[in-house]
Amino acid sequence: MLEKQWYLLDDPASVESPGLVFYTDRIKANIKQLISMIDDQNRLRPHVKTHKSAGVCKLMIDAGVAKFKCATIAEAEMLGRCGAADVLLAYQPVGPNIARFTALQKAYPLTQFSCLVDDEKIALELTSVSQSNGLTAEVFIDVNAGMDRTGILPEKVLDLYIKLDQVKGLSVKGLHAYDGHIHESDFGIRTEKAKLIIEVLNGLASAIQKQSEYQPVIVAGGTPTFTIYNTESTFDCSPGTFALWDKGYQDAFEEQQFSTAALVISRIVSLPESNLICCDLGHKAVAAEKPLDKRVVFLNAPELIPVSQSEEHLVLNAGENHQYQIGDVLYGLPYHICPTVALYENALAVSTENTNQIWDITSRKRKITI
Numbered sequence: 001m002l003e004k005q006w007y008l009l010d011d012p013a014s015v016e017s018p019g020l021v022f023y024t025d026r027i028k029a030n031i032k033q034l035i036s037m038i039d040d041q042n043r044l045r046p047h048v049k050t051h052k053s054a055g056v057c058k059l060m061i062d063a064g065v066a067k068f069k070c071a072t073i074a075e076a077e078m079l080g081r082c083g084a085a086d087v088l089l090a091y092q093p094v095g096p097n098i099a100r101f102t103a104l105q106k107a108y109p110l111t112q113f114s115c116l117v118d119d120e121k122i123a124l125e126l127t128s129v130s131q132s133n134g135l136t137a138e139v140f141i142d143v144n145a146g147m148d149r150t151g152i153l154p155e156k157v158l159d160l161y162i163k164l165d166q167v168k169g170l171s172v173k174g175l176h177a178y179d180g181h182i183h184e185s186d187f188g189i190r191t192e193k194a195k196l197i198i199e200v201l202n203g204l205a206s207a208i209q210k211q212s213e214y215q216p217v218i219v220a221g222g223t224p225t226f227t228i229y230n231t232e233s234t235f236d237c238s239p240g241t242f243a244l245w246d247k248g249y250q251d252a253f254e255e256q257q258f259s260t261a262a263l264v265i266s267r268i269v270s271l272p273e274s275n276l277i278c279c280d281l282g283h284k285a286v287a288a289e290k291p292l293d294k295r296v297v298f299l300n301a302p303e304l305i306p307v308s309q310s311e312e313h314l315v316l317n318a319g320e321n322h323q324y325q326i327g328d329v330l331y332g333l334p335y336h337i338c339p340t341v342a343l344y345e346n347a348l349a350v351s352t353e354n355t356n357q358i359w360d361i362t363s364r365k366r367k368i369t370i
Helices: 024-034 054-062 075-080 097-107 119-131 154-165 188-210 226-232 247-252 338-340
Strands: 021-022 067-070 086-089 112-118 137-143 168-176 218-222 262-273 276-279 296-298 305-309 314-317 331-336 344-350 356-358
Touching: 021 024, 054 075, 054 296, 067 075, 067 338, 075 086, 075 097, 097 112, 097 119, 119 137, 119 168, 119 226, 137 154, 137 188, 154 168, 154 188, 154 247, 168 188, 188 218, 188 226, 262 338
Parallel strands: 021 344, 067 086, 086 112, 112 137, 137 168, 168 218
Antiparallel strands: 021 262, 262 276, 262 331, 276 314, 296 331, 305 314, 344 356
16 A cells, blocks of 8 residues: 555545544654654653543553643543653632642552742642642743743743742742743754743753752743754653644654654535535634635645635535535544544544544543542
């Protein structure tokens, strides 16, 4: 079978559409590839927001990955259920989420949980709730490395660290910085920008060490800058998209040799005009935040041109005299896999070694039990 046909299902007639498919052999290969790209596997802290799947988490744990990063309490609980050793909630809990974060630690005592803070008041509130439950609050200070989304500016970090370091019942583990604003396709430009962040974070770490004689752990980056931090720093690295990959990253980051491992299955449901076909891949089945022509490409029909999309339908121009028929299966590669996965309750996990399985998208929900 040609490599371009890796995606073909043995029994497509039995697969519901629209549907999400995980190709587990390729996911395993991506995990192996990730591990091979870093000098110390303990520096890996992959983000689970892309796949939100206990099945994928277990593949990583089986491969020796011990530390993880997540964005929601539900994702953290999923990791606790999977037996992950170390979980960083890359979010500052506020409101009811402070109590939920504490409940999470009590429910899964074998997992070491930490979270982000960038505000003294919230850190004190978190500490108070933790202490009342017999726990120590473990936190990372969130540094605004230029994305201007969360975190505090570098010049304010040492002052906050000094204040928090004196709080009984609070343990500041280190620093966290997410650089999602660095996503240029040009590897040289990405490298130049990432090195500036490395310099800033190393400087902050040195200042903290002089102040407290403690060497803070630094967790930084996502997928686009992983191939810089892995060799140019000693930071813990948090790529996420690598597990499934997608069309957007495949086009943008040629130096990263991961394989696309998740597709959306669609079927033609109507032939409204001589040159038009309509399939069942609407807004509710594939991420729709990008322009219409940057949402999905069909591996077995790359010539199809999107014309319009609504909640349940995607209309495509197939050209005159096309041969497509109602019921034909289309294998769609999303441009942005992370929000696409979140649209599905489960995925068909296919493998050459095992029978097909249905994997829940476990942390698609905002709440599992906590």
